[in-house]
Amino acid sequence: MRDKWTLEELKAYLLIYAMNADKKLTQEEVEVIKRYVSPKTFIKVHNEFDNDKHHQRIEKINAAIKSLNLTKNEIQNLFYDVEEVFNADKDFSIVERNIAIGLKRILDF
Template identity: 40%
Template sequence: MKTIDWTKDELVAYILLFAANADFKESKKERDLIISKVDLKTFKEIHEEFENDNDYQGIKKIMTSLEQHNYNSEDIDLLMEDIKSLFFVDDDFDITERNMLKCLNRLFKTV
């Protein structure tokens, strides 16, 4: 895939949006948590891009950007903590979110 011109904040916003939509619903608490990690302008821009991508495109963009930003295992661990926080923010850590967490963890370990 070609390069992705995202900042680290844009990458984090996209990953958290991807995770927040694991259960096909994006709660206000999840949006608020994402906005607490990145600014509102970044959130809105990345949200629009996210809405236009399918899952395959999203995963490709995420993996390409993780590599471009030279994420290491420590960075991935911090990212996974943010994802866990996102899943628990609305007090509903359902099976689709659990599966997404496992899949992202496995996928990110390949970076």
């Protein structure tokens, strides 16, 4: 695990996490993510995400939030971006709802 992520890398990881929640990747979800992060960051972080196990993903998200020392407002804004990915395909599934609840707990807001 890298020692420190940038805010863009954390955002990319969270958005990719959301995109993969229901195991149905859509072009709409990818387009939302690409509005928020650079193509280079998307590819780099997506490759890292694909190589991580579920528990590693949670640990990395927690570690990045702590190391970036984000305010509640910044965390809330990140979650709003995550919600946009969940809603991109117009199908906010029960799995995505459960992941959203879990992310709120992880993000502590």
